[in-house]
Amino acid sequence: MALPAARKMSSGMSAGESIYLVEMLKGLALTMTHIIKNIFDQDRFRTVEYPDVRKSMTERYRGAHRLLLRPDGKVKCVACMCCPTICPAKCITIIAGEDPNDAAEKFPVEFDIDMLRCIFCGFCVEACPKDAIRMDTRIYEINAYTRQAMVHNKTYMVNLMDGLKPPAEEFYRANPDNAPAGFAGDEPAVPVGQPFVNLAAGAEASGAGRAR
């Protein structure tokens, strides 16, 4: 029986390519163009030299959560429990309290988010009927030395934007068409950093927010 004709092992290379040399020179030319361009224009690099230069995140970037205040300085949150309910990571813990002097009557005595469990899905922001919680801080360096400190509490989240510009608010004010339904452009800006009114005694002491 005749043996089947030996099949040539094809490496998929043409005759020219199988000599390697020409293709090699082409490759070398390509890499050298990169080197020369990069030597003469160092700003071509996409590398962000991180601790010295920081990347600015987009408007829609979901960073650390912050809690918003009403014009009277109280937290907007009415402790409706929508966000802990929708949170897929089950990382929001709210202890509701009653405030008979306030029209809203209900407020969060404690509002903790365990940032170690948060998956930054943004559902809490979507779910909130009061626009009380937002993730527009663009803060992406969420870190601490202990697990305890990774739980952001109410004080911390209210004061998060101290000294930082709330970028999204400015953006919405400049582009009211893009603003979410609850956003009132003419609403007087809450002076950031103003201590929120602490109605439940001891609520503030329950978890010391990290100093930034």
Next chain:
Amino acid sequence: MTFDDVLPYLVALGRCVFAVVFVMQILPLLIWAERKGAAYIQDRPGPNRAHVMGIRAAGLVHTLNDVVKLIMKEDIVPGHVEKRYWAAAPVIAMSVALCTFIVVPFGDNFMGYQLKVSDIDGGLLFVLAATGMGVYGVMLAGWASNNKFSLLGGLRASAQMVSYELSMGLSAVVVFLIAGSVSLSAIAEMQAGAIWNWTVFTPMGFIAFVLFWTAAFAETNRTPFDLPEGEAELVGGYHTEYSSLRFALFFMAEYANMIVASSVTATLFFGGYNLPFVTPAQLREHADWVLMAAALAAPTFVYFAYEANKRKQRPFYQALPAGDARLKEPMVFVGLWLGAAVAHVGIGIAGALGLASKLSLNFISFGYLESTAVFGPDLVTAIVGITVLAAKILFGCWFFIWVRWTVPRFRYDQLMDLGWKRMLPLALGNVMFAAIWVAFFPTGLISTLFGSK
């Protein structure tokens, strides 16, 4: 015992120290070039964070950090290795790499002393023998590690070196045929003068060069032939079990091998220490002109200073907080480059004053020393020779790095196919071609046809 009795030993010691220091000084530069070159090819800035008082020197400081890191690391001796051979392997790898360097001439004779460590008659044969020894380091490491991946790495290394040594040797034979000598000094001398005296500019010399250079990649275990340490399939290959300074020795041996391969290639094919169109004799005669020519480099340094000054405008420096030590870095470099420019102008002025042709021990000691032998021209020739050879070596090493970051690794069968089925027949044919060529044009094509030398 007089000074003259001791002198030969001192000279020998000086040559050895020079050869080792020469290699060891280029080494850190190469490691830096490897990182920076890789980074620039891949469009990233590369090492640039380590700094000494704000001076980062484009990442050169990282090499210092490496040394400290490698010395401080724990030297782990795994329990399962053959200790004696395991410990000997990196030493063999490094010392073989260094001792190959001893037959390479650095320049024309300096006051009658040859500028190379040893004048072995074998010359190039010694190089081939010593690089052949180099495989023992790798093989011993692979075998003594008592680990199947390391063993595979060692096996691959030996198979690869055996296959490529043949083509390497046959390409070297072509150079012997052209030069009529195996001494590297004779080969370098033969290539002095016009650029077409360089072996690479003869047809068989060019083919020999391509083969030799390809084989050099295999001999030094560099990409695309770095199968012995193919990390994708062999963990780290033969040096998997090594850490700390033992690993550093292997690492340095690789670079030392690159330097040796480049220096041998430069000497065999690219005229060694010779400048094109200028013979050492002419350099000696016009030593003052050479010094004056050094001043021509000054504008380049001024341009570097200008570029360094422009770097202050980069967003990186703009973003640094006031008082950051790195802010003063561009100005330091402006100062250094301007200093270099001034120094070169100074050398030029010295040349214009004719200092090079007057330099003797008597002259520099204002007449206290008796010796009136003028060593200026020889010194200039030696420095030019060493600089030219160093430039050629650095380009060769850069080529190794450049290729590494351009092409992927060969497959093992491709490697063997290339070595045995293509390079070996080509090298054999090339030797025959060279023999016939040399028989017809004994002093080279151009010289034979046009009678010029």
